[in-house]
Amino acid sequence: MRIIRSRTELATLVAQWRNAGETIGFVPTMGSLHNGHLTLVNALDGQATRRIVSIFVNPIQFDNAADFQLYPRGLEADAALLEGTGKVAVLYAPDGAEMYPEGFATRITVSGLDGMLCGADRPGHFDGVATVVTKLLLQTGADIAAFGEKDYQQLCLIRRLVQDLNLPVRIKPVPTVREADGLALSSRNRRLTPQQREQAPYLPAALRACIADIQAGKAVDACLQSCRENLKSHGFNVHYLDLRSGDTLLTTETLTPDARLFVAASLGDIRLIDNMAAA
Ligand code: PAF
Numbered sequence: 001m002r003i004i005r006s007r008t009e010l011a012t013l014v015a016q017w018r019n020a021g022e023t024i025g026f027v028p029t030m031g032s033l034h035n036g037h038l039t040l041v042n043a044l045d046g047q048a049t050r051r052i053v054s055i056f057v058n059p060i061q062f063d064n065a066a067d068f069q070l071y072p073r074g075l076e077a078d079a080a081l082l083e084g085t086g087k088v089a090v091l092y093a094p095d096g097a098e099m100y101p102e103g104f105a106t107r108i109t110v111s112g113l114d115g116m117l118c119g120a121d122r123p124g125h126f127d128g129v130a131t132v133v134t135k136l137l138l139q140t141g142a143d144i145a146a147f148g149e150k151d152y153q154q155l156c157l158i159r160r161l162v163q164d165l166n167l168p169v170r171i172k173p174v175p176t177v178r179e180a181d182g183l184a185l186s187s188r189n190r191r192l193t194p195q196q197r198e199q200a201p202y203l204p205a206a207l208r209a210c211i212a213d214i215q216a217g218k219a220v221d222a223c224l225q226s227c228r229e230n231l232k233s234h235g236f237n238v239h240y241l242d243l244r245s246g247d248t249l250l251t252t253e254t255l256t257p258d259a260r261l262f263v264a265a266s267l268g269d270i271r272l273i274d275n276m277a278a279a
Helices: 007-019 035-042 065-070 075-085 125-140 149-164 187-191 194-199 202-215 220-233
Strands: 002-004 024-029 050-055 090-092 144-148 170-174 237-245 259-267 270-277
Touching (some): 002 007, 007 125, 024 035, 024 125, 035 144, 050 125, 075 090, 125 149, 144 149, 149 270, 202 259, 202 270, 220 237
Parallel strands (some): 024 050, 024 144, 050 090, 144 170
Antiparallel strands (some): 237 259, 259 270
């Protein structure tokens, strides 16, 4: 596995691959890798002849400077993990100046999808994601790129921008990977205190219970309200809990076939998100 830090070095290699008829699979990450990321790498088995994983903690998608500073980083451990898969040709790890040189002034906005759910209380977050993902897709020349369903809104937004900008890449959604106790894998889980880590699995458990109630025919509004109250009584600060279409992300009051339950809730200052198909 080659570790590449420069855009031009990556461009040269990608051009060589293209000439040799290789196809390129891509997994964008912010590092602090866990099994969820490795699942994204594995999801590209048989889909591309070369795989690139990027690690870049993208400053412009953090709405809070402290969160950016505290975001866990560990390039050596991450590189060892990727090397261990035997599947990754290149780890692309540009620095801030490589991605956003002096004078950088462009932002990509995916209107509508950026203002709801996590976009409502994280202004600018999804512009930052859309901008960096567009740059990374262009830099890597990816034919296919894998995105986890854990960040479902991000996945929808990337699909939209790829379609709108006619980017020649296929987006592959990958189901959420969970711990044995149900907690969705996330780099942020490492920042939970032992006590918060014990509380955290209540989040997916509450989603499952809420979905069971909705499926049993109880009124959606009442189910959501009692789930919010349950989460609060288990120490969560609930930012949103909504039943929405998995296609349009618009709220729905009935159990449509594409309905998903979406939640963001914090334990202390650690924000956790999750979502599940409801139908
Ligand atoms: O999901 C993430 O880790 C990030 O949002 C991404 C897609 C790597 C863009 O920085």
